[in-house]
Amino acid sequence: MRRGSIVALLGLALIAGGVATAVALVPTWLPEDASQEAGRIAFTFWFVIAICIFIFAIVAAVMVYAVLRFRVQEDDFEDGPPIHGHTGLEITWTIIPFILVTSIAIVSAIVLSRNDAQAKDTLRVDVTAQQFTFTFSYPDAGNVTSPVLMLPKGRSVELYMRSLDVIHSVFVPQFSQKEDVVPGLVTQLHITPTRLGTFPLECTELCGLGHSLMRSQAVVMEPGAFDSWLKKQGKTAAPPSSTTTSTTSTTTTTSSSAAGLSVFNANGCSSCHTLSAANATGKVGPDLDNLVAYAKKANQPLEAFVHDSIVDPNAYIQPGYQKNVMPGTFGQSLTKSQLDAVVSFLVQSAQKSGNK
Numbered sequence: 001m002r003r004g005s006i007v008a009l010l011g012l013a014l015i016a017g018g019v020a021t022a023v024a025l026v027p028t029w030l031p032e033d034a035s036q037e038a039g040r041i042a043f044t045f046w047f048v049i050a051i052c053i054f055i056f057a058i059v060a061a062v063m064v065y066a067v068l069r070f071r072v073q074e075d076d077f078e079d080g081p082p083i084h085g086h087t088g089l090e091i092t093w094t095i096i097p098f099i100l101v102t103s104i105a106i107v108s109a110i111v112l113s114r115n116d117a118q119a120k121d122t123l124r125v126d127v128t129a130q131q132f133t134f135t136f137s138y139p140d141a142g143n144v145t146s147p148v149l150m151l152p153k154g155r156s157v158e159l160y161m162r163s164l165d166v167i168h169s170v171f172v173p174q175f176s177q178k179e180d181v182v183p184g185l186v187t188q189l190h191i192t193p194t195r196l197g198t199f200p201l202e203c204t205e206l207c208g209l210g211h212s213l214m215r216s217q218a219v220v221m222e223p224g225a226f227d228s229w230l231k232k233q234g235k236t237a238a239p240p241s242s243t244t245t246s247t248t249s250t251t252t253t254t255s256s257s258a259a260g261l262s263v264f265n266a267n268g269c270s271s272c273h274t275l276s277a278a279n280a281t282g283k284v285g286p287d288l289d290n291l292v293a294y295a296k297k298a299n300q301p302l303e304a305f306v307h308d309s310i311v312d313p314n315a316y317i318q319p320g321y322q323k324n325v326m327p328g329t330f331g332q333s334l335t336k337s338q339l340d341a342v343v344s345f346l347v348q349s350a351q352k353s354g355n356k
Contacts, residue, residue, distance in 0.1 A: 003218020009061050015271055016064075017057035024049050034174035034195040034220065037115040041176040044111050051100050088338035092325055097112040115177070115270070125149065127161040129168035129181040131327045132210035132284065133268015144233040145266045149201055149218040151193045152226035159189040164329045169205035169287065172218045178204055190247075209325050210284040213271050263338045267330065277349035285326060286318045291350035304345050310339065 033039045034219040054099045072073045127149075132275040149172075151157055159172060170189065171178040174197075203214035221229070258287040261278055264270065266352040270280030286294065296304035308315050311331035314323050334342070 005065070008069075009065050012061035012064050016054055016060035018206040020053045020056050021211065024070035030176075031173045032195070033176070033183065034172075034193060034197065034199060035176070036192040036194055038113040038188065039194070040115060044107055048104055049246065051104065055100075061226055118158055118190060119192075122156040122158050123152065125151075125157060125159050126189075127159050127170060128164060128335075129161065129170070129203070130164040130268070130329065131166065131208045131325075132203075133216040133271050134170070134214070134216045135266055135268065136201075138230060141230045142234050144230055146233065147265055148216055149232045150226060150229055151191070151218060151220050152223040153193050153196055153220050155192070155223060157193070159191065160192070161187045161189065164333060165327050166207050167205050168203045168207050168214070170201065171204045172199050172201050174199045175218070180205060187215060193218075196222070200332060203324075209322065210272055210291050213282065213284060215271075257345050257348060259338075259341040260343075261336065261350075263342040264345060267334070267342075272326070275349060276353060277345070286321060288350065289353040291346060292353075302344060303347050305352075307339070307343050310334075310343065 006071045030042060030045070035175045058334070061084075066280055067153065074084055078136050085208070126139060126141055129152045130260075133147065134149070135145055135147060136149045137143050159170065159179075161179065162185070163181045165183065167183065168181040169178055170181060172191075174195070175191055175193075177189055177191070182189055197220055199218045199220070201216045201218045203211060205211075207214065251315075257277075264275070264278050264280075270278055270283040272284035273286065274281055275289045291306060292302060294316075297318075298305055300308070300316075313326035313328055317323055330339070
């Protein structure tokens with residue numbers, strides 16, 4: 001091959017590689033990493049991209065050079081000269097792709113292995129997914145529950161995930177990891193947060209009518225702030241102690257309302273329903289501020305109507321809404337005290353809304 005041809009091919013390869021590199025680097029294709037695992041995944045991503053740019057530059061240069069250099073006249077219909085195969089060239093273009101693909105496999109295997117490795121002081125978080133909400137509990141802290149995934153910066157975290165109904169999926173873009181949550185199985189996901197902030201957490205598996213609303217947040221905070229949050233949540237969840245033998249009805253009502261509100265929020269009711277007492281604005285299900293009117297239409301006492309609507313949501317369907325949208329598992333997943341608390345809370349809230 002003449003020196004001029006080599007120079008031309010190199011020039012075309014540099015141009016093609018430069019354009020491909022600009023397309024890869026100038027737009028923001030990926031969110032900023034917020035975990036160690038995301039950093040490793042990003043390295044793998046850019047490692048593969050670099051290989052692709054290298055191959056693209058060579059192929060594009062050869063194609064453009066061939067089109068420009070060996071273009072025939074429009075009226076030339078003769079066959080080209082016969083060309084015998086080049087054994088050395090064939091071996092070369094077999095070995096190079098083999099090396100590149102093998103290197104990608106090795107890097108990917110190392111990253112996957114390191115991302116799955118747990119540290120000694122790993123924090124366990126139990127994730128419960130159901131239509132259409134996530135609930136996060138911390139068994140090492142007395143099963144503190146939260147509708148938001150709270151994480152300490154720099155600490156290894158293992159999510160143990162289960163579904164109460166259909167297949168869901170947990171995904172935080174800044175963590176660059178996604179894991180399906182399958183009924184009957186406990187799936188795991190390892191995270192080591194490295195950046196403070198609040199990041200979107202969403203279900204990425206079509207799970208029903210309210211799928212687009214099945215969203216939460218992952219909040220990464222300093223370890224000290226996380227420990228303080230856990231202690232505060234533990235005190236809030238603990239039953240109030242009393243040094244006196246008498247309590248007022250006002251205190252009892254307030255305690256019951258707080259417990260009911262906690263159950264309401266922990267089970268993601270606000271993602272589907274509107275309720276002023278809980279600052280909920282969901283639109284998938286009926287407006288719970290109108291429970292008094294709904295109970296009258298169903299010809300049932302308010303408390304019984306609320307209880308039955310939770311345990312058997314298909315027993316009465318408010319006009320304008322569909323069956324089989326609200327999960328029918330709350331009768332099994334809620335304890336009697338939790339069910340009584342949320343029923344009492346909804347009845348009190350509905351009565352207040354009805355008197356306005």
